[in-house]
Structure formats: structure tokens, C-alpha cells
Amino acid sequence: MKSSFTYQRATTPIEAVAMLAQKGAGAKIWAGGTDMTLHWQQEKTKPTVCIDIRDLKELDYIKVERDAIRIGALTSLATLERSADQHHVLASLSKITKLMATPQTRTLATVGGNLCNASPAADLSPAFVALGATAMILGESGSREVAMFDFFQGVNKTALNGAEILEEVTIPLPSDGEIHVSYRRIDRTVVDIALVNGSAAVSVGSDGVISKVGVGLGAVAPIILDASDASAELEGTALADVTVGKLAAVAATAAKHAKPISDIRASAGYRQDMVEIMLRRALEDTIKNHGGTI
Amino acid sequence: MVKHDKALNVVGRGLHVKDAVEKVTGTIRYGVDYEVQNMVHGKIVRCPHAHAKIVKIDTSKAEEVPGYIGILTHHDVPQNDWEAAWFNYRGKVLDGIGRFVGDDMAAVAATTPEAAAKAAELVEIEYELLPAVFDMEEARKADAPQIRYEGNERDPYGVAWGDLDAGKAAADVTVDCDIFYESQQYAPLGRNACVAEWMGDRVNVITSSQTPSELRDGIHEALGIPLSKIRVQALPSGSSFGQWWSNNFMIITVLLAKQVGKSAKIELDNEECMSTVKRRHQERTRGSMGCTKDGELTFFDFDHLIDNGGYGFKDDVGFFCVDMWGKNGHGDYSIHGINTNMVTAGCMRGVGDCTLGASVERCADQLAEKVGIDPVDFRIKNQIVSGDELRMQHSRHNLKGQVDEYINNVPEHLRKDWPELFKLSAGGTRALLEKGSEKFNWKDRWKGWAVPTQSEGALRRGIGVGTGAHVCGVEFEGASNSMVRMNPDGSAKVHCAVGRQGAGAETTQAMVVAEELGLTLDQVAIETGDTDSCPWNHGSLASSTMYRTGWASREAARDVKNQLLAIAAREFFDGVDPSELDVDNGEVVHGDPGKHNQRIPFTDVLNELRSDSLGQTSSITGSPRVPMPPSTTFARQFGAQFCEVEVDIETGQIKLIDFLCVQDSGTVVNPQVLKNQIIGAAICGSGFAIYEHMIFDEETGALKNGNLLDYKLLRCADFPHDAEVLFVEDPDPVGPFGARGAGESPIAAGIAAVAQAVYNATGVWVDMPMTPERVVSALKAASAN
Known part of the structure; x- marks a missing residue:
């Protein structure tokens, strides 16, 4: 049976945190509400108090700084979608948001909500993991940082403790050279959640050598997976020396981490095969974006 | 052939649907509202x-x-x-x-x-x-749990003609099939x-x-x-x-x-x-087909199962592929309706044509490949043209009996203008295939069976063609009726109990009446839902609305017109024979303006009627005055569709690249409405071909994807935005202004076209729905062999 809840509206981030602390486990944050509404209707969540944070304009921003891109948790997917001309990483994220849900839903849904929902099939999460992003979390005793990989703790479970909210996602930018990120997914129709997905972020220094590689694999485990062993295979390689075969080997190494399940959307075997292909293609995209020829 | 004795003013125009404003402003009321x-x-x-x-x-x-x-x-x-x-x-x-x-x-x-x-x-x-049973084959067994007091299986429904053994003996090549179809929702x-x-x-x-x-x-x-x-x-x-x-x-x-x-x-x-309501049946076709080395079909032999779920009671599905592949002289089809402990199954758009029809199309393609004939040519060689026998009806003896009885009860003088029964009265696929392949540039694009038209990285493109046919309504439950009333102000209202499911009946029925009465569409209103004012009508099913209800609406309008002209002749045209008069733009006119050049507004005629009958009658009511011929015995609609797909052979994903729908529904009453319907059918058929299927729990038979997230419908953006529709209009001798049915042949044609295109792109036949995973599995299995 759908729960009845009371409604409260927070006027500052710290007030939202205080409300969460006061109301206890039944209190839920309402940002865009697009996942919350469904979960409430499907009785996956039974909130007793709903804390509406949509007034917290201070959490709605995209800032491009010299060493980082900062995305406020209340930034709507539509805003992220329109940020493409601010930075090429944002252009890549914008491309991802275009794959998500429908224009109507993207207008309401927020970046923070998408991450806090912690769906293993979420579209933005693998890219943030691959980019080595961090989550800025606000609690009663102040802010703390958690690596995006550690932010996801399981299906619909995050590193947020009871009285904490996500404030910002911070994407570090390399001090030397450029970073490019790409995302690939298997979907069925134009409006779908990913059956399996993969993202790669590759940094190339001014010397033309790959300095850092990050990967994120989605829908193949309860959390978004990374694969430092696979990344290590590529780091230190000159861009000019990258081959399709090399990327395929990296993807194969990464795919070994996958622990997919079978469900009505796809079988484990298909997911296992596809995650490797998605990652290989994402790696190929990033190399091409760096001007590499493969 | 229907002769149009004057230019059409309303029929044939792409007029806006009557409820367009209501729909786009959200004021139209549906059941939930x-x-x-x-x-x-x-x-x-x-x-x-x-x-x-x-x-x-x-x-x-x-x-x-x-x-x-x-x-x-x-x-x-x-x-x-x-x-x-x-x-x-x-x-x-x-x-x-x-x-x-x-x-x-x-x-x-x-x-x-x-x-x-x-x-x-x-x-x-x-x-x-x-105890419960979910599998059709299990449910047929004697010791299966019985779901209904009538038993789980209906009597087989058979259609047989010619001499099957002779047909098999005459075949140089044969193909077999065993294909299972999932349920579409x-x-x-x-x-x-x-x-x-x-x-x-x-x-x-x-x-x-x-x-x-x-x-x-x-x-x-x-x-x-x-x-x-x-x-x-x-x-x-x-x-x-x-x-x-x-x-x-x-x-x-x-x-x-x-x-x-x-x-x-x-x-x-x-x-x-x-x-909990209804779905398309799960179906299974087993059978074989054969042809000569010249590509002439010699026999069909099919056994087909349909799963009725809990409360469906059908013993057949419409399988008009029998009629469409009409050149073949020997055949045997047997259909078995079987109940299971799953949600009720029933008719969904193109019932039978989307499944058994698709099996026949695949077998035909495999034969064509074996004898080295292009799929367009193979269809032209073997499919029906007007004047050919409709074997499915001809051999259905029980039905023939009913139809014969009906025919014999109609007085001879009312039958004299009927088309020849049990033969196709108009249309066919030949013109569709010829004109369609020209527009699609088929001859240049076709590279041969199982040869991609383009190949780049993991992407393979292929083209395909498919055909579909269906009845134009059925008469077995009684002829559909319609009533037209002309009001004192000369406006008219048609009362016909049909559906408003997006196929534009509220507009096209009114267009037929407007045309017959010489009115504009705006002057004709319609009531489709109220059984207190609408006479009995079969409703919008079996592609009957335009054909059978449209016929009734036109006849009802003709009756109104005749009454109107009779009064006008008497009161305004010196008692001339009413047949010398006609309606034109809301006025009664004489066929020879030199003789009588006045134009009498309908309102004047109706005013005379009112005076004439001492104010007791102020409107004219019309109904069909002649019986409609049994159209299952001669009328069919046809679709041929051409498409190009792109298959990612690594992931199995299929993209629809290009689509051309060619349709013969006789005279097109409203090209905008019909174009919508045909494109909708192609999208629905493509969805059936590549994604749509209901997933049932093996233990309980419960539906596992009863939501729009996991039941994948194609969106508009999944379909080529520049898909085209080409009409080939072979006017019907009976339908209103030459129109025939439309809604169901195009879905069948699209399914077969997509299936064949995927085959040509990849070299493997994939059972539907051709989900990415199924495509990958089929490719793996093929390469393992």
C-alpha cells in the first residue's frame, strides 16, 4: 500500500540536512521527483516525510574552473544537456543526457537525483566513475568528499548516511594535456534504460602519452565497476602507439570484473559479451577524440 | 470498376480530422476522463x-x-x-x-x-x-489440466484445396518451418x-x-x-x-x-x-512449402497453433496469406485454438497475418532464394490478381454453406450488380510491387539473397520486401448498419456505432456522407458511440469500418438524398422524375440546367417537407435499402512494404533506415488519415518484428513485463522520419466511392519486410522478436555451423 507522507520544504542545504536528522529514516529527499514518484507508486519506498529541496538554487550550477568542472546536485538533466558548449567534457555528458528518458523528464530530473538513485544501469554514473569524479556530501558536521566509485554501495544504495545530502559532483581536469570521455550503451528503443553500458575517460599529456585511463562499467554488477588493472595496461602508452587490438585487450581485461545477472531485459551471458564491446568502443571514441588514429 | 459520374468534392481530400482540436488541446474525453x-x-x-x-x-x-x-x-x-x-x-x-x-x-x-x-x-x-498449464502443446494432451468446461482445444479449423500429394510431387524444391511467435501486447x-x-x-x-x-x-x-x-x-x-x-x-x-x-x-x-485484459496469441507454425525450379508454388502445408489464454475461444486466426499467395493450386492449412492458464488472447491488428502470414512469407523467401529469384519477382509470380479465385473462402465449406444460404435469400434483382463471388473483385499485390520497387529503386539496391547492401565495421545494411492482405470486414455476425438524418437546416448527422481508435472513422464516415449528400464535411456531424441512436454495427474490427460501415453510411445517405430529391421534384421541379435531379453544394439541381436552371437550397426542400406533413416531420431519416453483398467472398486489401535495416552484428541491435509502404485500399477517402494509419501499422509491425513481446513467468504464467519500461514499443524516433506511403488505388465495385479496408494488411507487410531485410543484412533468419540478444545468438549459432 502506498505510504502517506508529510511534506516539508527546505530553504537552505543545511536546513535540509537538519530536517533529515530530525525526521529519521522515513524522511526522503525530493529533488526532481522522477524516480521518487515511481518508487513511491511501486511501493519500493515508503516515505513518512518528503523534504522538497527544489528551492535550493545554490545547488543548481555548472562551473568550469581551471582544474575542475563542478556540477551542483540540483542541476537538471536538461541544464546539463544544454551545457555542451562550455567544455568538451560537458559536451560528452550532454550527449549522455540526451539518451536519458524523455525531454519532459529531463526537465524535472536532476543530476544529483540520478546519482542518489544509484541504479546500476544509470547513464551518467559510469562516466563520472571513469572521469574519477568525487561526490561532495553535506552532513550535520560539514562537508566531506567521496570518490564516485565509492559513492555507489549497491542497488539504490549510496555512501550517504542518514542525514546527508549530495551537494556537488566534481570532475578533476588534468593539469597537463586533455581528458576525453565517452559512453556507450546497449538499449532497445530510443527511450530505454541501458541493458549494459560502458564508459572510458582517457587523459593524454602534452607529450602525447596517455597519462590516465578510467573506466566505468554499468548494469553488470550492483554497483558501477571500475578496473584499475585494465587502465594500467594503457597508461604510459603513446597515443600514436594505440591500436584497436590494444584497446580490445584493455576492454577484455576490464570485462573480467563484470558479474552480470540475467533478468527480463537481458541474459548474463549477453551482458558479459556486450560490456566488453561497449568499453572497447568507448575507448576507441576517446582515442579518436584525442586525434589518435586507430 | 466503379464509374464516378462526377468529380468528387470531399472524398479524396486530406481534410483535418474532426477531433483534431479536441485532441491537441486535451479536451477530448476518453473513458478514464x-x-x-x-x-x-x-x-x-x-x-x-x-x-x-x-x-x-x-x-x-x-x-x-x-x-x-x-x-x-x-x-x-x-x-x-x-x-x-x-x-x-x-x-x-x-x-x-x-x-x-x-x-x-x-x-x-x-x-x-x-x-x-x-x-x-x-x-x-x-x-x-x-493444476495449471501454460504451454499450448502441453494443454492439448488428454491428461492436461482442463481450463474450461468445453475442454482446452477447439475443433481444428481447416482450409484445403487441390491435391496436396500432387502438389508435393510437383515441387522441385521444398522448405520446412517450425516458428514460434511470442505474444504482442x-x-x-x-x-x-x-x-x-x-x-x-x-x-x-x-x-x-x-x-x-x-x-x-x-x-x-x-x-x-x-x-x-x-x-x-x-x-x-x-x-x-x-x-x-x-x-x-x-x-x-x-x-x-x-x-x-x-x-x-x-x-x-x-x-x-x-x-489482465487481452493480448495477441502466442502462435506456432509448423509446415512446408514447395515450388518448381521456375519459382511457381506447388503446395502449402501448414499446421498452426494459437494460444487463447484463459477466456479466448477462437478456432482460427485470419490467415489471408492463403488468398494472397493465390496462384498456388494445392494447399492444406489446419489451425488449432488452445486454452492455457495465461491472460486471455484475442484479435490484435492483423491477427494471423502477422504470424502465420509471416511464416508463409519466410518460407516463400527461402524458396525464392533456393531457385534464385528476387523476392519482388517471386511475389509477382505467385500472388493474386483481381479475378483470381479466393481459395480460403471457397474451401471453407461450413462458411460457404452460411454464405450460400445468405446469398440465396437475397432476391435475384438485388444481386444483379454484385461482383462475382469467391473471386477477388479488385486490387492485388502486383501493382504495389511494381510501383513500389520502382519508387524504392529496388532493382539497383538489391544485391542478392543474404548479401548486405552496405558493410562497414560491425554494421551491415540489408533491404527487404514483404506483403500482406486482409479482409475488408466480415458479415458473419450481421451486416453493419448506419443511419443518416438530415436536419431542417440542411445539415446532416450520421449515426454509426464504430470505434474512434485513431483511425479517423469520425471523419471519414462523415466524408462519405458529405460526398453523397453534396455537403461540406463541416455540415455533417457524427455520432459513433451511442447505441440508443446508432443502429447495430459490427464496430471497428476486421478492417470493416471504411468498407462495410462506409457502405452502409453511403447507402443511408443515398436514401436521404432520394427522399430529398423526390420532394424537390414534386415541389420545385414540376414533378420531373427525381432521378433527373442531383445534389450540389447544399442545393438540389437538375441534371440539365437548360431545362431547369434553378438551385433549390436543402432548407427550402425541408421546409416544404415540414409544411407538407403538417409540421409532423421536420427531418429526413435514411437507412440502407438494399443488402450489402457478402464481401468476405470478394474484397481484400493489400499492402507491400520495402525497407532497409542496419544490423550491428556485434551487439545485435537493429536500426530501421528506410521504409516505403505501398497500399491498395481502393479509393483513398482521406489520404492524411490513411497515411497515418499505414505508417502506424508499419511502426507496430516493426515493433513486433524487433522488440515487442510479453514475457511470462514459467512457474505462474504471470506477465513479467506488464509496464511500458520493459514492454518495448517503438517510438516515432525509432522509425525513419522520412518513411513514405504510396497509394495504388484500384477502386472497389462495392465499397463507398471505391474504398476498401486498410488497417491490417500493412502491419503484416511490414513485419515480413523487416524480417527479410535482417536476413539479407546478416545471412540468418531470426525468430521474432529479433531482439539484440536473439540476433547475436542466431549469428553465433550460424557461425558455429
């Missing part, structure tokens, strides 16, 4: 088991819910069987037995929808579990609701339905009350494709309202719409 004063809300209590019998019902907890009013159980329901059109449902409204997970067991009424839902959850039912975006209000012993039923008259018949059968005491007000349904005809939840609403003594509304949620 309707409410009546002081109504209560109902919720159906559903069976949690695949097969179970009620032992005890305990409502004590439900009664404690604030707002609870009452419950309807099988003890309160007349134990009459009722039947939906075409045996889409046969059974009692409630009989204490659940035949699938989600079956209707009882209904509670409460003051709010929320209270009703809560109370329904708290109704405690003790069940005796019965109507997946209505609009859902449905029913409101029932009793006024004394009369009941008014408001719901979205394509078959208002059939719904009234169903209520009559279930309740045993006279038809005259039942009024159905059918509202537009939005996309329905056969789902919203007459459905059990509607009759439950009627009985619940009676039970609690208040008007009641039952509104189905998305999951209920998808998992």
Missing part, C-alpha cells in the same frame, strides 16, 4: 494464482476501510456465458474460478479510488489450487475505464470501445436483460488495435453498480491494461 454524479469507485480483486477455485471470501478487514461500500462476487452474478466478438472472450463474468494470474475474482466499491484499492487488497480469499497508452449508471431497470454504460453494439450484446447475454434496456455510450479509445471491444471489466462495472445501488466507475491502471 468520464464521471457521473455521486458515483462510487470500484476495484477488481484479482487472482494471485494461475488456476484456482474460491473456497471462501472474507471481507471483514475490507469492510473496516473508511469509505467501503460493498463487494460483488460470483455469488451475485448471473451464471450466463457471454461472448465478445470473434470469440475473443467466452465465459461467465465471475464464476469463482481464476484461470490466470490477474483474473477477475470479485470487485469492491468504495467512495474513493484509493479506498477501493485498499479494500480490494484486504479482501481475503481462500483458494483451492488447481496492445500496450494502450490511454488505459480504459467504465462507468455504469442504472436508472430503474435500464443501464447506461460509458466506456472506451471500438465495438459499441457488441458490448451491448455482451451485457445482454451476461445479465439476461433486454437489449432495449441497455445503452452503451462508447467514447474514443485512443490506440486500441482490438483491445477495447467488449471486455469483462466493463460488465463487472455494470453488475457492481447494480449490486451497490450506485453509479460506479472502474478504472484500470497500466499494469491491469497490459496483464
Whole structure:
């Protein structure tokens, strides 16, 4: 049976945190509400108090700084979608948001909500993991940082403790050279959640050598997976020396981490095969974006 | 051939649909939008088991819910069987037995929808579990659990002609098939609701339905009350494709309202719409086909199973592939309808043509490849042209008997203008294939069987062609009727009980009447839903609306016109023979203006009528005055579609690149409306081909993807935005202004085209739906061989 809840509206981030602390486990944050509404209707969540944070304009921003891109948790997917001309990483994220849900839903849904929902099939999460992003979390005793990989703790479970909210996602930018990120997914129709997905972020220094590689694999485990062993295979390689075969080997190494399940959307075997292909293609995209020829 | 003795003014124009503004402004009302004063809300209590019998019902907890009013159980329901059109449902409204997970067991009424839902959850039912069966083959076995008192399997439905053995002996090459088809779901975006209000012993039923008259018949059968005491007000349904005809939840609403003594509304949620009402059958074709080395078909031999679920009672599916591949001289088709403990299955758009028809198309393609003939040429060589025999009807002896009886009862003078029965009266696929392949540039694009048209990285492109045919309505349950009334101001209203499921009937029926009466579309209004004002009509099913109801609407308008002209002749044209007169732009005119050059407005004629009859009659009412010929014996619609797909052979994903739909529905009454319908069919067919299927739990038969996230419908953006429709208009001798049916042949054609294109791109035949995973598996299996 759908729960009845009371409604409260927070006027500052710290007030939202205080409300969460006061109301206890039944209190839920309402940002865009697009996942919350469904979960409430499907009785996956039974909130007793709903804390509406949509007034917290201070959490709605995209800032491009010299060493980082900062995305406020209340930034709507539509805003992220329109940020493409601010930075090429944002252009890549914008491309991802275009794959998500429908224009109507993207207008309401927020970046923070998408991450806090912690769906293993979420579209933005693998890219943030691959980019080595961090989550800025606000609690009663102040802010703390958690690596995006550690932010996801399981299906619909995050590193947020009871009285904490996500404030910002911070994407570090390399001090030397450029970073490019790409995302690939298997979907069925134009409006779908990913059956399996993969993202790669590759940094190339001014010397033309790959300095850092990050990967994120989605829908193949309860959390978004990374694969430092696979990344290590590529780091230190000159861009000019990258081959399709090399990327395929990296993807194969990464795919070994996958622990997919079978469900009505796809079988484990298909997911296992596809995650490797998605990652290989994402790696190929990033190399091409760096001007590499493969 | 129909001769048009004057230029058409309304028919043939792409006029805006009548409800366009209502639709785009959101003011149109569907079943879910309707409410009546002081109504209560109902919720159906559903069976949690695949097969179970009620032992005890305990409502004590439900009664404690604030707002609870009452419950309807099988003890309160007349134990009459009722039947939906075409045996889409046969059974009692409630009989204490659940035949699938989600079956209707009882209904509670409460003051709010929320209270009703809560109370329904708290109704405690003790069940005796019965053995269940989900597989058609298992359900056929003698020791299978019996789902119905009539037994699980219907008598086989057979069509046979020629000499099968001789046909097999004449074949140089043969192919076999064993293909299983998953169920497609109507997946209505609009859902449905029913409101029932009793006024004394009369009941008014408001719901979205394509078959208002059939719904009234169903209520009559279930309740045993006279038809005259039942009024159905059918509202537009939005996309329905056969789902919203007459459905059990509607009759439950009627009985619940009676039970609690208040008007009641039952509104189905998305999951209920998808998992408890109806679906396309699961089907399985086994069979073989053969041809000579020159590509002439010599025989068909098919055995086909359909799964009726809990309450479907069909013994056949429309398989007009038999007629379409009409050059073949020997054939045997046997169809078996089998019940299972899964949600009821029934007619969905292109029933049979999308499945058995697709099996035949695939076998034909495999034969064509074996003998090295291009698929367009193979179809032209073997498919029907007008004047050819319609084998399916000809060999259906039981039906032939009924049809013969009907024919013989029609006086000779009324039959003299009928087309030759049991032969195709107009159309065929040849012109579609010829004109379509020219427009699609088929000859240049075709690279041979299983040869991609383009290959880059993991991407393979391939082209395909498919064909489909269907009837243009059926007469077996009675001829559809229509009534036209001309008002004193010269405006007209047509009353015909058809559906408004997005196919534009509210516009095209009025266009037919406007054309016949010399009025503009704006001067003709229409009532499609009210059975108190509309005569009996089969409704919008079996592609009948334009053909059979359109015929009736035109005849009714002709009757009005004749009455109008008779009065005008007498009062204004010196008593000339009325046949010398005609209508034109709201006025009566003489055929020879040199003789009589006056133009008499309809209003003047109607004013004379009023004076003429001492004010007792102020309008003219018209009905068809002649019987409609039995059109299943001669009328068919045809579609041919051409497409290009792109298959990612690593991931199995299929993209639709290019689509051309060629359609022969006779005269096109409204090209905009028909274009929409044809494109919609191609999208629906493509969806069936590549994604859509209902996934059932192996243990319980429950639907596992009863939601629009995991039941994948193609979106507009999944379909080529520049898809084209080409009409080939071979006018029909009977249909209104030469029009024929339209809605079902194009879905079948699209399915076959996509399947063949995927084959040509990849070199493997993939069973439908060709999901990415199935494509990858098929490719793996092929490379392992």
C-alpha cells in the first residue's frame, strides 16, 4: 500500500540536512521527483516525510574552473544537456543526457537525483566513475568528499548516511594535456534504460602519452565497476602507439570484473559479451577524440 | 470498376480530422476522463494464482476501510456465458474460478479510488489450487489440466484445396518451418475505464470501445436483460488495435453498480491494461512449402497453433496469406485454438497475418532464394490478381454453406450488380510491387539473397520486401448498419456505432456522407458511440469500418438524398422524375440546367417537407435499402512494404533506415488519415518484428513485463522520419466511392519486410522478436555451423 507522507520544504542545504536528522529514516529527499514518484507508486519506498529541496538554487550550477568542472546536485538533466558548449567534457555528458528518458523528464530530473538513485544501469554514473569524479556530501558536521566509485554501495544504495545530502559532483581536469570521455550503451528503443553500458575517460599529456585511463562499467554488477588493472595496461602508452587490438585487450581485461545477472531485459551471458564491446568502443571514441588514429 | 459520374468534392481530400482540436488541446474525453454524479469507485480483486477455485471470501478487514461500500462476487452474478466478438472472450463474468494470474475474482466499491484499492487488497480469499498449464502443446494432451468446461482445444479449423500429394510431387524444391511467435501486447497508452449508471431497470454504460453494439450484446447475454434496456455510450479509445471491444471489466462495472445501488466507475491502471485484459496469441507454425525450379508454388502445408489464454475461444486466426499467395493450386492449412492458464488472447491488428502470414512469407523467401529469384519477382509470380479465385473462402465449406444460404435469400434483382463471388473483385499485390520497387529503386539496391547492401565495421545494411492482405470486414455476425438524418437546416448527422481508435472513422464516415449528400464535411456531424441512436454495427474490427460501415453510411445517405430529391421534384421541379435531379453544394439541381436552371437550397426542400406533413416531420431519416453483398467472398486489401535495416552484428541491435509502404485500399477517402494509419501499422509491425513481446513467468504464467519500461514499443524516433506511403488505388465495385479496408494488411507487410531485410543484412533468419540478444545468438549459432 502506498505510504502517506508529510511534506516539508527546505530553504537552505543545511536546513535540509537538519530536517533529515530530525525526521529519521522515513524522511526522503525530493529533488526532481522522477524516480521518487515511481518508487513511491511501486511501493519500493515508503516515505513518512518528503523534504522538497527544489528551492535550493545554490545547488543548481555548472562551473568550469581551471582544474575542475563542478556540477551542483540540483542541476537538471536538461541544464546539463544544454551545457555542451562550455567544455568538451560537458559536451560528452550532454550527449549522455540526451539518451536519458524523455525531454519532459529531463526537465524535472536532476543530476544529483540520478546519482542518489544509484541504479546500476544509470547513464551518467559510469562516466563520472571513469572521469574519477568525487561526490561532495553535506552532513550535520560539514562537508566531506567521496570518490564516485565509492559513492555507489549497491542497488539504490549510496555512501550517504542518514542525514546527508549530495551537494556537488566534481570532475578533476588534468593539469597537463586533455581528458576525453565517452559512453556507450546497449538499449532497445530510443527511450530505454541501458541493458549494459560502458564508459572510458582517457587523459593524454602534452607529450602525447596517455597519462590516465578510467573506466566505468554499468548494469553488470550492483554497483558501477571500475578496473584499475585494465587502465594500467594503457597508461604510459603513446597515443600514436594505440591500436584497436590494444584497446580490445584493455576492454577484455576490464570485462573480467563484470558479474552480470540475467533478468527480463537481458541474459548474463549477453551482458558479459556486450560490456566488453561497449568499453572497447568507448575507448576507441576517446582515442579518436584525442586525434589518435586507430 | 466503379464509374464516378462526377468529380468528387470531399472524398479524396486530406481534410483535418474532426477531433483534431479536441485532441491537441486535451479536451477530448476518453473513458478514464468520464464521471457521473455521486458515483462510487470500484476495484477488481484479482487472482494471485494461475488456476484456482474460491473456497471462501472474507471481507471483514475490507469492510473496516473508511469509505467501503460493498463487494460483488460470483455469488451475485448471473451464471450466463457471454461472448465478445470473434470469440475473443467466452465465459461467465465471475464464476469463482481464476484461470490466470490477474483474473477477475470479485470487485469492491468504495467512495474513493484509493479506498477501493485498499479494500480490494484486504479482501481475503481462500483458494483451492488447481493444476495449471501454460504451454499450448502441453494443454492439448488428454491428461492436461482442463481450463474450461468445453475442454482446452477447439475443433481444428481447416482450409484445403487441390491435391496436396500432387502438389508435393510437383515441387522441385521444398522448405520446412517450425516458428514460434511470442505474444504482442496492445500496450494502450490511454488505459480504459467504465462507468455504469442504472436508472430503474435500464443501464447506461460509458466506456472506451471500438465495438459499441457488441458490448451491448455482451451485457445482454451476461445479465439476461433486454437489449432495449441497455445503452452503451462508447467514447474514443485512443490506440486500441482490438483491445477495447467488449471486455469483462466493463460488465463487472455494470453488475457492481447494480449490486451497490450506485453509479460506479472502474478504472484500470497500466499494469491491469497490459496483464489482465487481452493480448495477441502466442502462435506456432509448423509446415512446408514447395515450388518448381521456375519459382511457381506447388503446395502449402501448414499446421498452426494459437494460444487463447484463459477466456479466448477462437478456432482460427485470419490467415489471408492463403488468398494472397493465390496462384498456388494445392494447399492444406489446419489451425488449432488452445486454452492455457495465461491472460486471455484475442484479435490484435492483423491477427494471423502477422504470424502465420509471416511464416508463409519466410518460407516463400527461402524458396525464392533456393531457385534464385528476387523476392519482388517471386511475389509477382505467385500472388493474386483481381479475378483470381479466393481459395480460403471457397474451401471453407461450413462458411460457404452460411454464405450460400445468405446469398440465396437475397432476391435475384438485388444481386444483379454484385461482383462475382469467391473471386477477388479488385486490387492485388502486383501493382504495389511494381510501383513500389520502382519508387524504392529496388532493382539497383538489391544485391542478392543474404548479401548486405552496405558493410562497414560491425554494421551491415540489408533491404527487404514483404506483403500482406486482409479482409475488408466480415458479415458473419450481421451486416453493419448506419443511419443518416438530415436536419431542417440542411445539415446532416450520421449515426454509426464504430470505434474512434485513431483511425479517423469520425471523419471519414462523415466524408462519405458529405460526398453523397453534396455537403461540406463541416455540415455533417457524427455520432459513433451511442447505441440508443446508432443502429447495430459490427464496430471497428476486421478492417470493416471504411468498407462495410462506409457502405452502409453511403447507402443511408443515398436514401436521404432520394427522399430529398423526390420532394424537390414534386415541389420545385414540376414533378420531373427525381432521378433527373442531383445534389450540389447544399442545393438540389437538375441534371440539365437548360431545362431547369434553378438551385433549390436543402432548407427550402425541408421546409416544404415540414409544411407538407403538417409540421409532423421536420427531418429526413435514411437507412440502407438494399443488402450489402457478402464481401468476405470478394474484397481484400493489400499492402507491400520495402525497407532497409542496419544490423550491428556485434551487439545485435537493429536500426530501421528506410521504409516505403505501398497500399491498395481502393479509393483513398482521406489520404492524411490513411497515411497515418499505414505508417502506424508499419511502426507496430516493426515493433513486433524487433522488440515487442510479453514475457511470462514459467512457474505462474504471470506477465513479467506488464509496464511500458520493459514492454518495448517503438517510438516515432525509432522509425525513419522520412518513411513514405504510396497509394495504388484500384477502386472497389462495392465499397463507398471505391474504398476498401486498410488497417491490417500493412502491419503484416511490414513485419515480413523487416524480417527479410535482417536476413539479407546478416545471412540468418531470426525468430521474432529479433531482439539484440536473439540476433547475436542466431549469428553465433550460424557461425558455429
